[in-house]
Amino acid sequence: MIDRASLYDMKIEDLQPLEEAGVVEKEKIRIRGLNVWFSKKQVLQDLNFGIMNNSITAIMGPSGCGKTTFIRALNRMNDLIDTCRTKGEVLLDGVNIYGNGVDVFELRKRVGMVFQKPNPFPKSIFENVAFGLRVHNMANGQRLKEEVEQALREAVLWDEVKDRLNESALRLSGGQQQRLCIARALAVKPEVILFDEPCSALDPTATAKVEDLIRRLGENYTVVIVTHNMQQAARVSDMTAFLYLGKLVEYGSTRDIFTNPRNELTEKYITGRFG
Amino acid sequence: MSMFPHTFLFGKIKPKRARKSLIGDSVFKNLTAIFALSVLVLALAIFYELYSRSQLSINEFGLDFLTGVEWDPVDQIFGALPFIYGTVTSSIIALIIAVPISLGIATYLSELAPKRLRSPLSFMVELLAAVPSVVYGLWGLFVMVPWIRDVLQPFLESTLGFLPFFQGPKFGIGMLSGGVILAIMIIPTISAVSREVMLAVPDTQREAAFALGATRWETIKTAVLRYAATGIFGAIMLGLGRALGETMAVIMVIGNRPQISLSFFEPAYTMSGVIASEYIEATQDLYLSSLIEIGLLLFIVTLMMNIIARLLVWRTMRKFRGAKE
Ligand SMILES: Nc1ncnc2c1ncn2[C@@H]1O[C@H](COP(=O)(O)OP(=O)(O)OP(=O)(O)O)[C@@H](O)[C@H]1O
Ligand SMILES: [Mg+2]
Numbered sequence: 001m002i003d004r005a006s007l008y009d010m011k012i013e014d015l016q017p018l019e020e021a022g023v024v025e026k027e028k029i030r031i032r033g034l035n036v037w038f039s040k041k042q043v044l045q046d047l048n049f050g051i052m053n054n055s056i057t058a059i060m061g062p063s064g065c066g067k068t069t070f071i072r073a074l075n076r077m078n079d080l081i082d083t084c085r086t087k088g089e090v091l092l093d094g095v096n097i098y099g100n101g102v103d104v105f106e107l108r109k110r111v112g113m114v115f116q117k118p119n120p121f122p123k124s125i126f127e128n129v130a131f132g133l134r135v136h137n138m139a140n141g142q143r144l145k146e147e148v149e150q151a152l153r154e155a156v157l158w159d160e161v162k163d164r165l166n167e168s169a170l171r172l173s174g175g176q177q178q179r180l181c182i183a184r185a186l187a188v189k190p191e192v193i194l195f196d197e198p199c200s201a202l203d204p205t206a207t208a209k210v211e212d213l214i215r216r217l218g219e220n221y222t223v224v225i226v227t228h229n230m231q232q233a234a235r236v237s238d239m240t241a242f243l244y245l246g247k248l249v250e251y252g253s254t255r256d257i258f259t260n261p262r263n264e265l266t267e268k269y270i271t272g273r274f275g
Numbered sequence: 276m277s278m279f280p281h282t283f284l285f286g287k288i289k290p291k292r293a294r295k296s297l298i299g300d301s302v303f304k305n306l307t308a309i310f311a312l313s314v315l316v317l318a319l320a321i322f323y324e325l326y327s328r329s330q331l332s333i334n335e336f337g338l339d340f341l342t343g344v345e346w347d348p349v350d351q352i353f354g355a356l357p358f359i360y361g362t363v364t365s366s367i368i369a370l371i372i373a374v375p376i377s378l379g380i381a382t383y384l385s386e387l388a389p390k391r392l393r394s395p396l397s398f399m400v401e402l403l404a405a406v407p408s409v410v411y412g413l414w415g416l417f418v419m420v421p422w423i424r425d426v427l428q429p430f431l432e433s434t435l436g437f438l439p440f441f442q443g444p445k446f447g448i449g450m451l452s453g454g455v456i457l458a459i460m461i462i463p464t465i466s467a468v469s470r471e472v473m474l475a476v477p478d479t480q481r482e483a484a485f486a487l488g489a490t491r492w493e494t495i496k497t498a499v500l501r502y503a504a505t506g507i508f509g510a511i512m513l514g515l516g517r518a519l520g521e522t523m524a525v526i527m528v529i530g531n532r533p534q535i536s537l538s539f540f541e542p543a544y545t546m547s548g549v550i551a552s553e554y555i556e557a558t559q560d561l562y563l564s565s566l567i568e569i570g571l572l573l574f575i576v577t578l579m580m581n582i583i584a585r586l587l588v589w590r591t592m593r594k595f596r597g598a599k600e
Contacts, residue, residue: 077486082390109488119479122502131497132487181483188487 016094026053028192028222029074034088036069036078043069045246047088051192051239056218058237058254059226062274066246067226071194074224075111076104092192109136111192112185117201118177120169120184125161128169128180132188147187155183156213175206182213193217195225199232211236230270234258242266322574329568331561340568346533346549348557353565355572357533361450361543362573365525366518368454368539373462374511378500380462381469381507386495397470404463412527415456420447420528423455428540443538446530451539453529457521461514468513472506473499512581519577522547546573 018024029051036044043066051057059067069078076097078084089096097107109132120128129148133139139147148165152158157179161172169180178198185193195214199207215236217223227233233240233254240257242250242265250257250266261267268274332340332353343354384397424447431441431451476499484494500507522545530542531552546569557563 075486077482080482080485105488105490107488108486113482113486115479115482115486117479119477119483121480121483121497123497131484131489135487135489135493184483184487 025055027051028053028093029224030089030091030094032089032091034070034073034090035086036066036073037085038069038081039083043246044073047248049241049248049251051222051224053222054218054220055238056214056223056225056236057239057241058233059224059241059243060228060230060233060269061243061249062269063228065243067243068196070243071113071196071224071226074192074194075108075113077108077113079104109188110190111194112188112190113194114178114181114185114196114198116197118174118181120172120177120180122168122170124166125169125172125180126165129183129187132184136188138188151183151187152180154186154217155179156209157183173206175202175209178202178206178210179213182210182217186217190221192222192224195223197226197228200228207232230258230272242269244269322571325567325571325574329564329571331564332568335561336565340565341572344535348553348559348562351559351561353561355546355565355569357535358544358546358549358569359572359576360535361453361529361533362519362545362547362576364539365450365453365457365529365543365545366515368451369457369461369518370511370515372455372458373465373514376458377462377465377469377510377514378507380466381473382495382499384466384470385473386491386499397467400463400470401467402463404467408460408521408524409527411456411460412524415452415459415524415528419456419459420452423447423452427451427455439537440539443536443540445540446542448528448530448542449540450529450536450543453525453543453545454539456524456528457518460521460524461517464517465510465514468510469503469507472503472510475506476502515580516577519580520547520573522551526552546570546576 019026027050031047031049031051034044034047035042047070059070061067072078073086074090074097078086086098088098090098092107092110096102121131123131126148129151130144133144133147149158149162152161157176160176161180169177172180178201182193182198198214199210202210211232214223214225218236218238225233225237237254240252240254241248242257242263244265250261250263252262257266258270261270336343336353340353340355341359342356343352344356345352345354346357347353380400384393384400388396424445428441428445428447428451432445435441480498480502481494484498489497525545526548529545529548531544531548532542533544533549534541536543550566550570550573554563554566557566
C-alpha cells in the first residue's frame, strides 16, 4: 500500500480510484479550502488535508491557533456561534457537510464529540448514555438496555458502574465522567469521534486510561484529537497536523513529524523551543 | 476559620495571638452573625405577637377555627376555612396558569430570542414585576373582569362545563378572576428568576446535547431545564409566596364573600383580604383576635410552604449534584 501521507497534495478525484482499488488508504474526511471567521477575525485560513479512515489524527499547535475551531468545523458545532462564518468544504465520505440539504442533526450523530471538561448531564449514568439513543429513536426497552451496556463496555466503564446505573452521573470521578461522555458519544454509533483536549482536566492515572481507550477506538473509528500535550500526540496518534495562526503548517505521519519535521516551526514546537 | 471554629461561633477572640486581620475578621463575622440572628429574632417576635394577640379567639374556638365555615361578626362566630380555601385555591389557579407561561417566557428570553432582543425584553418583564399591585387591581377590575365575564367564562363553561369548577352564574368577579390576576402578577417574578437560572446553565451542557445530534427543543429540555430544575422550582416558590400574600389586587376582583364553593365562577375571600378589609371595623376584641389568628395562620402556611419547598430543593440537589457537595 502506498503511504497516503506522501500523496497529500493530490486531488481527491484522482485519489478515489486508487482508494477503491485498495492501493491507498481510504480517506474519511477531506478538508478543502476551509476558512473560518469570528466576526471580522479570520481564525482558520485555507486548510487543505485529508483525515484517514479508522485512524487517529492529532491536531497540535499553540494556544489560540484554531484547533478547537477546526474540530468544531467538522461537526458544524460552530453553527451555534452567531458570529461564526465558514467558507470551503468538508467532505465526509465524499459529501460536503456544508452543502445544501445536509441534516446537521444526522451529521452530529455520525460525527460525535467529546469535550475538554467532562460534561455529563445531571441525570443517571444510564440516562446519560441513553440520551442519544432516545433522541434518534434508535432503541427502546430491552434493546436500549443492551445498547447502553455495549457502549459502556466499549468505553471500559461497564465494570465500574454496572451496579449503580441509576445513580447520578455527577457522582463519578472526573476520569469516569469523561469515559461516560465517551460512552454517550459511542452509543449513537458514530463513524468519526472528535476529542478536544479530552485529558486536560484529568490526573495522570485517569489520563492513561482515557488514552488507552482512545487508542483502542482508533481501530474501529476515525478519531481526531486536539492536544496540547506532545507526548500524548506521539503516544496515541497515527497522523499529526500542526496548526499555527490558523494555517496548516505541517501534516504527516506522527512518526515523521516527531522524528523528522520538514518545517522549522514544527521542529521548534515539538522541541519546546517555541516563542 | 477551620483553625478556630469556636472563634466566630462564640466570639472568643484570642487577643494575644491574633493578628490584626484576624481580629477584623472575627469582628466582621460576629457582626454579620448578629444581623443574621436579628432576622430570626424578628420573625420569632412577630410570631409571638400574633400568637399572644390571637389567644382570645384560640381559647374561644380552638381547632374549630380552622374548620369553621361561618364568619359572622354580628353573632360573634368566626371560622377561617373559607379564607384558607380562598387563598390556597386562588394561588393554585395562579400557579397552574403562570408556571407554563413563565417557563415559556424564560426559555424564549434565555435560549431562543435573537441576541439583540434579549436584554430589552428581559428588562420589560422585570419592569412588570415592579408595577404596584393596586394598579393591577384597577386594570383587573375594569379590563380583565369584563373580559372574563364575557369571553373566558362562557368559553370555559362550554368546553369544561362538565367539571363542577366551571359551572354557575357568570359574574366575572370571583375566584377565577382572583386566580388570573395573581397569575399575571407572578408571571414576571417567575419568568425573571427562571431566566437568570437558565442563563447560569453552563454552555458545555447545551453543547453536550447538540453534539449528540439533539434538536434545540431536546437540548433545552435535557440540558437546560433539567439542569436548572432546582432553581426554577425556587422561582416558582417565590411566585407562590407572592400569590399567597398578595392582598390589594385580589380584594378588587375576587368578590370578598366568605364561602366555599367548588365553582371558580363564584366569589371568594382570601386570608390577607379579610384582614386588610375588616380590621378597621373589628372593634370587638374577639373579632379583632380572630383576624389576628388568620394572620397567624397565613404566617404558618407561608412558612410551611417554604419549608416544604426547601426540602424538595434539597432532595433534588442531593440527587443531581452528587454526594461530594
Ligand atoms: N466564540 C468566539 N468568538 C470570537 N472569537 C473566538 C471564539 N472562539 C474562538 N475565538 C478566537 O479564535 C481563535 C482560535 O480559537 P480556538 O479556541 O480555536 O483556539 P485553540 O487552538 O483551541 O486554543 P486553545 O489551545 O487555547 O484551546 C482565538 O484567537 C480565539 O480568541
Ligand atoms: Mg481549544
